[in-house]
Amino acid sequence: MADMMKIRTQLSGDALAIKILMAHPMETGQRKDAKTGQFIPAHFIKNVAVGLNGKTVVAAQWGGAISKDPFLGLKVKGAKAGDKVTVNWEDNKGEKNSAEATVG
Amino acid sequence: MNELNQQRRTLLKGGCAAGIVTLAAASGLLVPGRVLAAEWSKSAFEAKSVADALKGLGAADVATSSDILIKAPDIAENGSMVPVEVTSQIAGTQSISILSEKNPLPLLAAFEFTDGAQGYVSTRIKMGQTSNVRVVVKAGGKYYSAAKEIKVTIGGCGG
């Protein structure tokens, strides 16, 4: 499930709305396992980079308090149909994922 | 019969696990990692108070601004997923940071904008309790801030 990411784009004029949904547990490290009483180790996305045609437009740093299966909505000016939107993330365990979508 | 069955099931399970990995690889999403632009500000994200988090972000002389719009519910039914939408109408917005003041680690996220990205971000956050959600915007090297209180009720039967 961790490999899943959904990207949706909507273009009106040259204004591009980007919506991203990433599958990730986003464990804060402060939650206890109800059965063992032990803390569940922190596991969260630390960095997200959103690019338009290979150029980073939004670079985000996150803590563990972004909700599970994170959602991210952004707006970019100066886009056109056929542009490529890329999303890359890396979490605190060094796991990475990326996905790409073409502006329709 | 039971044992045989069990054996076949174990075999099938093994087969399934391998199959899923292949599926993931074939889905094309496992592109080799690329270098991410931003560093992760440990001092800001591991700060236990709003003041320390702001210090970690390098934010000083923060001025209150009415040009930062925070769209979020007044009451959140469940603190584990609170939708928050931030629009900065301040010209030249370079970054938006979101903090939940009473969270054990107040800083939730920091977004940097370049090359046409608008001072806008929509996401969903975890809130431990009723608190101010504070947004800090950096524009033209200066820092601005706005806050909105979100009441968090304890999740129960609702729905």
Next chain:
Amino acid sequence: MAGTHHFSLTRLALATLCAVAVNTQAADAVYREAFPRVAIDPSRGVAGGGDADFGATLQYWQDDQALEKSKPWIGNPEHEWKLNWKFMDLDHTDDMHPGYLALEQGEKLFKFWAKREPAFRTCLGEGKTDFKGLAAGYPKYDPKLKKIMTVESRVEHCAKTALWEDFKQGSPANNQISLYFKSLSTNMPIKVDTSSTEIMDSYRRGEKLFYTKVGQYNFSCASCHTTTGLLGQRFRGQVPTSPFADAAHFPTYRVGLGDIESLQQRFMRCNLQARTKGLPPGDPAYTDLEVFYTVLSNDYPVSVPSAR
């Protein structure tokens, strides 16, 4: 083998039932109070204004248009409850919620198994390979299995017979495949066959359970989810929802859980919150309750994936 396995499961279920005393056999031994009944005509469905005695709130939230019109009520304690909290649902405010990730996972899982073992597909579709609209007819009576089947019990049954896999009801695999199966009927009106004797017998049993008081608090479902109960009134800082058109959204993503859950898992959790020992998903009593709940959703469109 299958027979023995089934037998032990039934015995386990019966043992649990005796402890909670909600089925008719056990009810002979243990006296249970019942909440006063509200007349429901199962033939009316949602379109026939079946919820007239449940606050008649459906008209305010049954679709996006109605909800939009009623939005000025948000924040008004006198009227807000009539929106059934639908304005808080992520599926109405955003089309990207984690329910869609679970759906994608379910599709992958189903396709993986159906490719490996085509019998899994034909079993789920009862001979049909196109699943469009099939889920809207569930729960239904299966004359071959001589049982009321829910989508979840069909998935469990087919996994066992076609794959020799145990996709137990309430397990992630079962929930995800069930969600995928139901999504192929999204926006199609629910049509539980109320002309079937077996379904109506099950409906009556489920209806009885709806009003039967159980557990430490001596609560029935009806204590909260009828207007003669707490529907429309604050309770623990919340206002209980209408039972009408609720089943249409399951399996649904619950933000409090961070995962999808089936209707019967929801029953289990609601029982626990009312300090009643829950039953395992797939228990005959929960199946009857699911039949009752789904008949109250007749005519309402299948609404998955959803999130709240």
